[in-house]
Amino acid sequence: MPVSLHGQLVVAISARALFDFEAENQVFEAGDDRAYMALQQQRLDEPAPRGVAFSLVEKLLAFNEGGAPQVEVVVLSRNDPISGMRVFRSARHYGLPIERGVFTRGASPWRYLKPLSAQLFLSTNEADVRQALQAGVAAARVMPQAARASAAHPHELRIAFDGDAVLFSDEAEQVFQRDGLAAFQAHETSRAHQPLPAGPFKPVLEALQRLQHSTGGGMKVRTALVTARSAPAHERAIRTLMDWQIEVDEAMFLGGLPKGEFLREFEPDFFFDDQAGHIASAAAHVPAGHVAMGVAAGQG
Structure with a gap:
């Protein structure tokens, strides 16, 4: 066989x-x-x-x-x-x-x-x-020169994800890039109950949730959504995860604040983001990878 x-x-x-x-x-x-x-x-x-x-x-x-x-x-x-x-x-x-x-x-x-x-x-x-x-x-x-993962959580796999163009599609990001923050907030508020299309990393998050419900090796999983979104645009992101029946353990809606120091405190084994600027901020503190996808992928 x-x-x-x-x-x-x-x-x-x-x-x-x-x-x-x-x-x-x-x-x-x-x-x-x-x-x-x-x-x-x-x-x-x-x-x-x-x-x-x-x-x-x-x-x-x-x-x-x-x-x-x-x-x-x-x-x-x-x-x-x-x-x-x-x-x-x-x-x-x-x-x-x-x-x-x-x-x-x-x-x-x-x-x-x-x-x-x-x-x-x-x-x-x-x-x-x-x-x-x-x-x-x-x-x-x-990023080969990124910081190495913390050894503080030997029995817990920790992974952090950006939202738009990573877990979700870059539909909303396109609005932001084209029309600005106010239009983005209005777009997302009016569509708060409409799930975002899936991004490339949705299947990965689903697989991690399956691992989270397993007991293999005594390991646990802890996930985080770390996004530049802020209220009121946060609601569509959370409702999308609810529609997918996927849970994350932590969510950080940072409204454009640099992500690096927040990730330093979360201590992930890896962080995924589509924007080069966010990756540069993260890589000083944690292992990080650039998802070259979507309209903002090349931004510093």
Whole structure:
């Protein structure tokens, strides 16, 4: 009988998002991929340092302990197969039960997301992330220099999401960008009882809610909505989640305040946002990924 990942949360992640390969990447960026391969081969027995998304992956995999598999993590990387050996050895060193990987030696790997049934793709490569989003897979560009996750919550997976263009579509954001704040508030107030269309990360939040209701590995899930919305536009966001029958544990309606310090206090294992400016604010304090989606995706 063929193996199936059906029913599991499948997360595809690049090697550089999972491990800190920044020193080796400098060689790669110099345009000498063979020197990069040789360096990785020299370091095969040297575990790579933990990367930005390491805590997220470690906690997700902990949900598999003591029960049926609920999460599958697959390395999906532009690395070459030799470098892939170091990735697997590093995972084994840290006790991460990662068994599957696809290594494409410089070619874009996003096409393999569909046969993997991946629901989330994390990569440091912006082009790959954009292609994944266009293919309908939730994806974020991991900031390699972002702060690492707090170790204060070893048995609780904490994830924070922006709202518009992440959990929700960018329908309302388009109004704000075109007509300004007053028009945005009026638009959202008049549609408070009309659910927002889904954004790319709705399936991820749904999967986290399923994990939240499980007891795998003694792990818990805590989620937060961290949005630039403020009252009265907050109501449509909350009512949309209610319509989806999805709960979040915390909601922060910040009205344009910088998100970084609020996220520092929440201490997520990862934060997703579509605006580069919010990601820059967040990355100083927490692991963060840019969702290159929607009308405001390129804004600083």
